[in-house]
Amino acid sequence: MESASVTAFCPGHISGYFLPVIHENPDKSGSIGGGLVLSEGVRVVARQNPISSVKIFKSDKTGLPEQIGDTSPVIMDLLKKMSVHAAIETTCYLPIGSGYGMSAAALLGTAHAVNSLFNLGLSSHDCIKIAHQVEVMHRTGLGDVSACQSGGAVIRKTPGPDGEIRRLMNLRPIYAITLGPIKTSSILTSPSWMDKISKAFPDYIPETVDELFLASREFAEKSGLISEEVRTVLKVCDDNRVLASMTMLGCGVFAIGKTAEAILNMFGEVYRLTLSPGGPRILHGERCS
Numbered sequence: 001m002e003s004a005s006v007t008a009f010c011p012g013h014i015s016g017y018f019l020p021v022i023h024e025n026p027d028k029s030g031s032i033g034g035g036l037v038l039s040e041g042v043r044v045v046a047r048q049n050p051i052s053s054v055k056i057f058k059s060d061k062t063g064l065p066e067q068i069g070d071t072s073p074v075i076m077d078l079l080k081k082m083s084v085h086a087a088i089e090t091t092c093y094l095p096i097g098s099g100y101g102m103s104a105a106a107l108l109g110t111a112h113a114v115n116s117l118f119n120l121g122l123s124s125h126d127c128i129k130i131a132h133q134v135e136v137m138h139r140t141g142l143g144d145v146s147a148c149q150s151g152g153a154v155i156r157k158t159p160g161p162d163g164e165i166r167r168l169m170n171l172r173p174i175y176a177i178t179l180g181p182i183k184t185s186s187i188l189t190s191p192s193w194m195d196k197i198s199k200a201f202p203d204y205i206p207e208t209v210d211e212l213f214l215a216s217r218e219f220a221e222k223s224g225l226i227s228e229e230v231r232t233v234l235k236v237c238d239d240n241r242v243l244a245s246m247t248m249l250g251c252g253v254f255a256i257g258k259t260a261e262a263i264l265n266m267f268g269e270v271y272r273l274t275l276s277p278g279g280p281r282i283l284h285g286e287r288c289s
Ligand SMILES: Nc1ncnc2c1ncn2[C@@H]1O[C@H](COP(=O)(O)OP(=O)(O)OP(=O)(O)O)[C@@H](O)[C@H]1O
Pocket: 042, 054, 056, 071, 072, 073, 074, 075, 090, 091, 092, 095, 096, 097, 098, 099, 100, 101, 102, 103, 104, 106, 139, 140, 141, 182, 183, 184, 185, 248, 249, 250
């Protein structure tokens, strides 16, 4: 007989600009900034198992999954914090380490799935707080969990899941491409990058999605994070008046507008995305009795 299992989904997040805010209390640590919560994210299946394990799958355009990993220190730490043993399988279509907040989505999805599977009785907010603590402590992200707790284009005015967060809804498609990964923790633990990033933070708060793109681009330029490959793509976007910036923290570009898809198509596989209307959710499952 199949053991009980619960499936959850959590959207991913493109961070456009950010400013780390580090506090000794992880609930108050994170970042402020702006980004987009995405229709694509991470699907998590949690099963009861005497020994905890994690398998990571990546699906292709057709939805066919291929296993790409069999370890995830952040998920293992989350399970320990929640005092459970479970076999976790995560599946994403967007690439890991490329600025789509896949670690945050995997953590939020797992926290909600495990809470439901084991009838832990935690609120969604409790699950969000645990996921945020693990993400920030491992430096796999700072503001992604806060952003992904709900949907829309997000302006995070103060850090952490309880911070002041403004959300804008917009139905226009967003297009993104990835040219390669960046290990988030390698930037977040570098004092010289942190200094440049702090100095690049915009001094105004975007009021619309278009302004969020402009603020993101200004940040990307000033921070010095734009690589040669990203610059090549951004130049073609600029020449064609397409609003575009760099996915933080990944070697990639996100863009909006009528010709954005055709332009990005010249450089690689284009992800056609929309803003997610909401955050993590349980898709289906059978709880442990
Ligand atoms: N889908 C996933 N399932 C399980 N673990 C994951 C997943 N995505 C990321 N992780 C874990 O988080 C670690 C750090 O991921 P990383 O922060 O580089 O990716 P990311 O969240 O996609 O990053 P970013 O959005 O900053 O580019 C990975 O090495 C892996 O251990």
